[in-house]
Amino acid sequence: MDMSEQEFKEELASRVEAAEHIVKQHLAKAADMQVPATITEAMNYSVLAGGKRLRPVLLLEMFRLFGGEGTGAEYFAAAIEMIHTYSLVHDDLPAMDNDMYRRGKKTTWAVYGDALGVLAGDALLNFAFETAAAAFAVCKTQEEYARTAQALQVLARNAGIDGMIGGQVADIEAEENAGQLGEDALLYIHTHKTGALIRAAMLCGAILAGVTDREQLAKIERAAMDIGVAFQIQDDILDVTGDSQELGKPVGSDAVNGKTTYVTLKGVEESAREVARLSDEAIRIVKGFPGEHRFMEALIAWLIDRRF
Amino acid sequence: MDMSEQEFKEELASRVEAAEHIVKQHLAKAADMQVPATITEAMNYSVLAGGKRLRPVLLLEMFRLFGGEGTGAEYFAAAIEMIHTYSLVHDDLPAMDNDMYRRGKKTTWAVYGDALGVLAGDALLNFAFETAAAAFAVCKTQEEYARTAQALQVLARNAGIDGMIGGQVADIEAEENAGQLGEDALLYIHTHKTGALIRAAMLCGAILAGVTDREQLAKIERAAMDIGVAFQIQDDILDVTGDSQELGKPVGSDAVNGKTTYVTLKGVEESAREVARLSDEAIRIVKGFPGEHRFMEALIAWLIDRRF
Numbered sequence: 001m002d003m004s005e006q007e008f009k010e011e012l013a014s015r016v017e018a019a020e021h022i023v024k025q026h027l028a029k030a031a032d033m034q035v036p037a038t039i040t041e042a043m044n045y046s047v048l049a050g051g052k053r054l055r056p057v058l059l060l061e062m063f064r065l066f067g068g069e070g071t072g073a074e075y076f077a078a079a080i081e082m083i084h085t086y087s088l089v090h091d092d093l094p095a096m097d098n099d100m101y102r103r104g105k106k107t108t109w110a111v112y113g114d115a116l117g118v119l120a121g122d123a124l125l126n127f128a129f130e131t132a133a134a135a136f137a138v139c140k141t142q143e144e145y146a147r148t149a150q151a152l153q154v155l156a157r158n159a160g161i162d163g164m165i166g167g168q169v170a171d172i173e174a175e176e177n178a179g180q181l182g183e184d185a186l187l188y189i190h191t192h193k194t195g196a197l198i199r200a201a202m203l204c205g206a207i208l209a210g211v212t213d214r215e216q217l218a219k220i221e222r223a224a225m226d227i228g229v230a231f232q233i234q235d236d237i238l239d240v241t242g243d244s245q246e247l248g249k250p251v252g253s254d255a256v257n258g259k260t261t262y263v264t265l266k267g268v269e270e271s272a273r274e275v276a277r278l279s280d281e282a283i284r285i286v287k288g289f290p291g292e293h294r295f296m297e298a299l300i301a302w303l304i305d306r307r308f
Numbered sequence: 309m310d311m312s313e314q315e316f317k318e319e320l321a322s323r324v325e326a327a328e329h330i331v332k333q334h335l336a337k338a339a340d341m342q343v344p345a346t347i348t349e350a351m352n353y354s355v356l357a358g359g360k361r362l363r364p365v366l367l368l369e370m371f372r373l374f375g376g377e378g379t380g381a382e383y384f385a386a387a388i389e390m391i392h393t394y395s396l397v398h399d400d401l402p403a404m405d406n407d408m409y410r411r412g413k414k415t416t417w418a419v420y421g422d423a424l425g426v427l428a429g430d431a432l433l434n435f436a437f438e439t440a441a442a443a444f445a446v447c448k449t450q451e452e453y454a455r456t457a458q459a460l461q462v463l464a465r466n467a468g469i470d471g472m473i474g475g476q477v478a479d480i481e482a483e484e485n486a487g488q489l490g491e492d493a494l495l496y497i498h499t500h501k502t503g504a505l506i507r508a509a510m511l512c513g514a515i516l517a518g519v520t521d522r523e524q525l526a527k528i529e530r531a532a533m534d535i536g537v538a539f540q541i542q543d544d545i546l547d548v549t550g551d552s553q554e555l556g557k558p559v560g561s562d563a564v565n566g567k568t569t570y571v572t573l574k575g576v577e578e579s580a581r582e583v584a585r586l587s588d589e590a591i592r593i594v595k596g597f598p599g600e601h602r603f604m605e606a607l608i609a610w611l612i613d614r615r616f
Contacts, residue, residue: 035474036481043469090430095403095422114403115480118426122398123469125430129437130464136457145453149444152460156438161351165431166343172423173344 008298012057015295019056019077023047026078026131030123038112042120043127046108047085054303055080055201061299062205062220065291072144073208075135076151079128080201083159086124091168093117129156143210151204158200167192174260181260187229190262195228223285223300230278230304236261237271279304316606320365323603327364327385331355334386334439338431346420350428351435354416355393362611363388363509369607370513370528373599380452381516383443384459387436388509391467394432399476401425437464451518459512466508475500482568489568495537498570503536531593531608538586538612544569545579587612 003011027047031040056077063073092099092107093114100110109117132152139145157163170189174181202224203217211217239254240263254261262271279300286296311319335355339348364385371381400407400415401422408418417425440460447453465471478497482489510532511525519525547562548571562569571579587608594604 030469033470033474035469036477038481039469039473039477086430090426093403093426095401095417095426109403116477118398118401118403119473119477119480121430122394122433123473125433126464126468126473130461130468133457133460133464136454136461139453139457142450142453145447145450145457146444149441149447149453149457152441153438153444156434156441160434160438161338161343161347161431162341165347165427165434166341169344169347169424169427172427173346 003294003298008295008302011295012299012302015057015061016053019053019060019081022060022074023053023056023078023081026075027082027127029131030127038116039119039123042108042112042116043123045111046089046120046124047082049105049108050103051081051084053081055084055197057299058198059201059205061296062202063209064205065289065293065296066206066209066211067291068205068209070138072135072138072148073205075131075138076155076204076208079132079155080197080204082124082128082131083155083164084197086121086128087164087168089117089121089124093121096172125159128159147208147210151207154203154207155200158196158203163192163196163200167194167196183265186260186262186265190229190232191225194232195225198228198231199224219285219288223282226278226282226285227300227303230275230282233262233271233275233278234304236263237268237275239263240268275304311602311606316603316610319603320607320610323365323369324361327361327368327389330368330382331361331364331386331389334383335390335435337439338435346424347427347431350416350420350424351431353419354397354428354432355390357413357416358411359389359392361389363392363505365607366506367509367513369604370510371517372513373597373601373604374514374517374519375599376513376517378446380443380446380456381513383446384440384463384512384516387440387463388505388512390432390436390439391463391472392505394429394436395472395476397425397429397432401429404480433467436467455516455518459515462511462515463508466504466511471500471504471508475502475504491573494568494570494573498537498540499533502540503533506536506539507532527593527596531590534586534590534593535608535611538583538590541570541579541583541586542612544571545576545583547571548576583612 027044030043033040059077059080060073088102089108091097092102093109095114099107101107107117108120112120129152132155135148135151136145139148159165161169167189170185171193174185174189199221202220206217206220211220236254239252239261253259254264262274266274282300283297286293286300289296335352338351341348367385367388368381396410397416399405400410401417403422407415409415415425416428420428437460440463443456443459444453447456467473469477475497478493479501482493482497507529510528514525514528519528544562547560547569561567562572570582574582590608591605594601594608597604
């Protein structure tokens with residue numbers, strides 16, 4: 001039986017709270033060090049500015065679904081949220097999108113200056129790997145070391161040039177020749193800029209839980225990509241059909257900026273069909289996962305079919 | 309018997325060449341990926357712009373001195389040079405030191421724009437951890453996994469807020485209140501901004517070679533800190549007494565910028581005595597290392613007593 005919206009919202013709230021607690025717990029280790037207070041302040045400001053905590057929630061839920069035990073996944077949950085945050089901190093820099101506000105709050109560089117904006121992002125990326133590497137401290141067997149090492153490689157690869165950074169670069173190059181963008185280029189940006197960290201979250205959770213079967217890992221990757229792309233296309237649709245009140249951000253900005261989106265390429269109807277196709281595939285894959293996966297199914301449906 | 313200058317210069321040249329080969333080899337793996345060409349171009353431009361390759365040379369030499377076998381250290385040698393390079397790429401940004409030239413070449417942002425300058429640095433830092441994490445692929449025993457995990461933690465810690473980034477932040481804060489700087493604050497900057505990666509290089513080399521004895525690791529750390537601080541003080545001295553022709557950079561810039569240095573605090577004579585004391589201590593520690601350490605002794609003497 002599916003979850004009721006009420007049931008899901010309560011479950012989601014408790015998962016987000018748990019994930020946030022873990023992130024804060026690991027971030028606090030930075031403040032405990034003998035380091036300049038400004039940098040830990042800027043790191044905390046950036047991470048605690050809010051957010052859906054989607055990546056750590058996904059990572060921890062995959063770990064749970066596949067029967068993971070122990071605290072190993074917590075290090076990676078904290079690390080992936082730090083990586084997500086560093087990418088926002090650097091995206092907001094004057095050298096990049098030059099945004100002074102995010103979620104109604106001043107961006108990191110707007111508060112601490114752009115030198116600290118660069119360094120706070122660097123510090124978060126570095127501390128993310130420091131945090132993930134600390135997971136080896138709870139490894140007892142060689143198999144646990146191997147799992148942790150594999151998760152670390154998956155995290156680094158998806159955060160890097162073959163993942164999120166590759167997507168950011170392609171996005172910048174696309175903006176420089178707006179309108180020229182084809183479907184393949186757009187898909188590359190979607191699967192890398194947003195999709196890569198969702199893939200890393202789902203794969204790391206499963207790998208740390210002990211999943212080694214290549215076919216199973218390929219299915220997880222497939223579901224993650226479906227979610228990431230559907231999420232982005234839905235964003236493009238909402239920019240055309242959405243209510244700026246509900247969204248909490250202006251609509252129609254893509255059209256104004258002459259930005260190529262899935263909607264400008266395919267139209268709203270076909271875009272909506274593609275979102276439905278992708279989310280159906282992702283949910284079908286999740287139904288094949290072990291454990292109690294009603295929350296994961298509801299999470300995917302909510303992520304994609306969200307009005308906000 | 310000590311090495312002759314001629315002997316040392318030839319040995320150093322071959323070590324630098326070997327280190328550079330390893331860095332290029334691992335960097336080439338980035339270009340092999342299906343990623344936007346611009347980012348791998350910018351990464352290559354940044355790393356291949358030159359440099360003494362001091363950190364990988366130190367790491368590989370420590371690995372050799374302590375009887376390390378296999379290729380594990382090569383991953384870390386490449387990683388630490390990528391981390392050093394990313395820090396230069398971000399230091400040169402308009403948001404930071406705003407330098408258009410380094411070693412007579414245009415800086416990364418000056419060639420690729422400041423958005424790519426931010427992303428190329430991010431990419432190098434991320435790829436450094438991706439490269440170091442790839443060292444687990446050559447681990448066979450649980451002990452090898454544990455060594456590699458420890459080296460990874462040492463690398464991340466020294467590159468981060470409790471290491472190089474902490475030093476960069478303290479340096480920026482110091483510039484904001486020039487002249488106000490005390491000896492402790494100056495020492496913090498020296499030991500972190502420069503010292504931390506030298507410490508990481510020497511410790512990682514030894515750890516990967518199998519050194520576990522805490523006392524031995526503490527001695528290595530001591531020697532690394534002596535080298536890092538002596539190197540910096542010598543820089544300060546050369547800025548006053550050096551020949552801009554030999555140095556290949558203008559002298560007297562610290563005084564012009566009203567920068568607090570060891571020399572402005574202690575004077576040239578006491579600074580020179582401190583450099584001698586630190587280098588003597590470092591060399592005395594190195595004489596206690598196993599293996600043939602004449603090159604390491606000569607390297608320390610050259611690093612500190614350099615005219616250029």
